[in-house]
Amino acid sequence: MELRIRNLSKTYSNGVVALDNISLTIPAGMFGLLGPNGAGKSTLMRTLATLQECDAGSVFFGDLDVLDEKDEIRRLLGYLPQDFGVYPKVSAYEMLDHFAILKGLSHRGRRREVVDGLLQQTNLFEVRHQKLGTFSGGMRQRFGIAQALLGDPKLIIVDEPTAGLDPQERVRFHNLLSDIGDDRTVILSTHIVSDVADLCANMAIINKGHLLVAGATQQLIDDVSCKIWARFIDKRDLQQFQTRHAVISTRLLSGRTLIHVYSDDDPGDGFEEAIGDLEDLYFATITGRHHAADRCD
Numbered sequence: 045m046e047l048r049i050r051n052l053s054k055t056y057s058n059g060v061v062a063l064d065n066i067s068l069t070i071p072a073g074m075f076g077l078l079g080p081n082g083a084g085k086s087t088l089m090r091t092l093a094t095l096q097e098c099d100a101g102s103v104f105f106g107d108l109d110v111l112d113e114k115d116e117i118r119r120l121l122g123y124l125p126q127d128f129g130v131y132p133k134v135s136a137y138e139m140l141d142h143f144a145i146l147k148g149l150s151h152r153g154r155r156r157e158v159v160d161g162l163l164q165q166t167n168l169f170e171v172r173h174q175k176l177g178t179f180s181g182g183m184r185q186r187f188g189i190a191q192a193l194l195g196d197p198k199l200i201i202v203d204e205p206t207a208g209l210d211p212q213e214r215v216r217f218h219n220l221l222s223d224i225g226d227d228r229t230v231i232l233s234t235h236i237v238s239d240v241a242d243l244c245a246n247m248a249i250i251n252k253g254h255l256l257v258a259g260a261t262q263q264l265i266d267d268v269s270c271k272i273w274a275r276f277i278d279k280r281d282l283q284q285f286q287t288r289h290a291v292i293s294t295r296l297l298s299g300r301t302l303i304h305v306y307s308d309d310d311p312g313d314g315f316e317e318a319i320g321d322l323e324d325l326y327f328a329t330i331t332g333r334h335h336a337a338d339r340c341d
């Protein structure tokens with residue numbers, strides 16, 4: 045089902061504008077919401093998860109008014125918050141069983157089936173009697189997904205789930221997310237570009253409360269791909285290059301400094317055409333070089 049966000053705004057009491065007139069349509073499947081720290085992602089996620097009020101705007105999930113029909117939405121919603129805390133002294137099984145009771149699964153036999161199934165799906169069945177306090181970050185996040193999946197939600201919101209996971213756990217977590225994203229609407233909020241590149245067919249970039257671009261991930265990459273130029277430089281010359289060119293990223297590659305610049309035409313100066321990727325789109329967009337209307341021919 046589609047989630048339609050229209051003209052959503054939120055200003056905190058200290059004057060910070062966290063969401064500035066955001067309009068966005070999120071189709072079924074995996075959707076990536078990408079933005080740096082402080083962009084407004086968590087504010088948007090908490091608003092969609094009915095945990096926080098906005099100042100203006102509307103949100104519909106199919107025919108349901110998310111901001112008004114909170115109880116109905118909560119029945120369809122699974123949420124993994126950014127700061128998902130667990131009781132360290134309780135086992136994974138006990139905790140999930142407890143959440144299942146709260147979700148209204150009162151029949152003991154049925155509950156056991158559901159809880160066992162979710163522990164299997166998240167690869168935690170073998171360790172189900174271990175205390176949550178002994179879990180690694182990745183195991184804890186997979187447990188977070190297990191609790192978010194209770195009640196078979198149609199809308200799943202995960203807020204920065206892979207921060208702090210090692211590469212192996214990240215892959216494992218990605219596989220789990222891509223499995224659950226098949227027949228649901230899953231919103232993945234993250235500042236990690238590869239999370240979106242690996243998983244999300246559709247995406248948006250927000251910064252400082254503004255929606256910058258939104259659409260099909262591959263189309264958005266195609267729109268930037270002809271405008272990215274690269275060259276290695278001596279890192280002492282970086283400032284010079286920054287004054288002459290629209291430098292969007294600087295990275296070290298085998299000890300050498302590689303810069304990417306954004307330009308409609310060949311910038312000269314020894315740059316070669318690079319094939320723009322999602323990271324280029326991200327940096328070009330949040331540095332204000334690339335805009336939603338910019339295209340490659």
Ligand SMILES: Nc1ncnc2c1ncn2[C@@H]1O[C@H](COP(=O)(O)OP(=O)(O)OP(=O)(O)O)[C@@H](O)[C@H]1O
Pocket residue numbers: 056057058060061062079080081082083084085086087088204
């Ligand atoms: N309760 C609050 N009161 C005042 N300002 C807030 C509050 N919560 C968030 N903010 C501010 O609103 C802006 C957006 O914050 P938000 O947490 O939504 O961003 P984010 O993209 O999720 O970033 P992060 O990844 O750091 O959580 C930030 O400038 C933040 O400092």
